Amino acid sequence: MEPCPCGSGRPLNECCQPILDRERVAVTAEELMRSRYTAFVAGDVDWIMDSHHPDTVGEIDREEVADWSKKSDWLGLTIRQAIDGGADDDEGIVDFRARYRLNGQEVNHVERARFLRANGDWRFHNVAPDEEVEPVELTPVTPASTVGRNDPCPCGSGKKHKKCHGAAA
Numbered sequence: 744m745e746p747c748p749c750g751s752g753r754p755l756n757e758c759c760q761p762i763l764d765r766e767r768v769a770v771t772a773e774e775l776m777r778s779r780y781t782a783f784v785a786g787d788v789d790w791i792m793d794s795h796h797p798d799t800v801g802e803i804d805r806e807e808v809a810d811w812s813k814k815s816d817w818l819g820l821t822i823r824q825a826i827d828g829g830a831d832d833d834e835g836i837v838d839f840r841a842r843y844r845l846n847g848q849e850v851n852h853v854e855r856a857r858f859l860r861a862n863g864d865w866r867f868h869n870v871a872p873d874e875e876v877e878p879v880e881l882t883p884v885t886p887a888s889t890v891g892r893n894d895p896c897p898c899g900s901g902k903k904h905k906k907c908h909g910a911a912a
Contacts, residue, residue: 748784749777750820752902763790768865772828772835772858775865777820780841784817796859796866811845818842818849833860836871 747758759781761767762774769775775794782790788809795803821840828835834857841852855871890896896907903909 748781751777763787770830772865773822773825773837775858776837776839776856779867780820783812786812794867796861796868799869814845816844818844828858
């Protein structure tokens with residue numbers, strides 16, 4: 744089974760794919776964030792646009808999104824913090840890091856995304872100002888050249904190295 748690009752550790756067909764296929768809705772803001780990342784990886788611009796809140800979707804250039812999605816080599820998603828955004832909430836913030844390579848340059852995109860409900864479903868609204876989110880303490884990742892089998896994988900997936908990129912070594 745193909746692992747989901749969102750880094751959940753679940754198979755794609757049990758994680759984000761049913762959301763992208765509109766077979767079910769995201770139950771939490773974090774789940775919608777993960778599906779949006781997976782859509783960027785898959786080049787599913789329709790879902791990226793459809794999962795945007797109606798109040799702010801007009802601010803997004805579809806062609807620019809498609810170009811960014813297509814030209815980037817997506818390397819991993821790390822959810823750093825989720826505030827609210829649960830099944831019973833109407834608003835949530837997801838602090839995340841998306842790693843990608845564009846034009847040979849590796850980029851660490853860090854964002855605090857605000858999600859609101861629209862017609863009962865979670866939608867990405869905008870980037871939340873820094874003061875709305877408490878700082879997250881991050882653990883430094885061991886350089887790949889010195890990572891042990893039981894250390895966290897340097898890719899940021901949260902898995903042990905031996906169960907992630909170390910499995911191929």
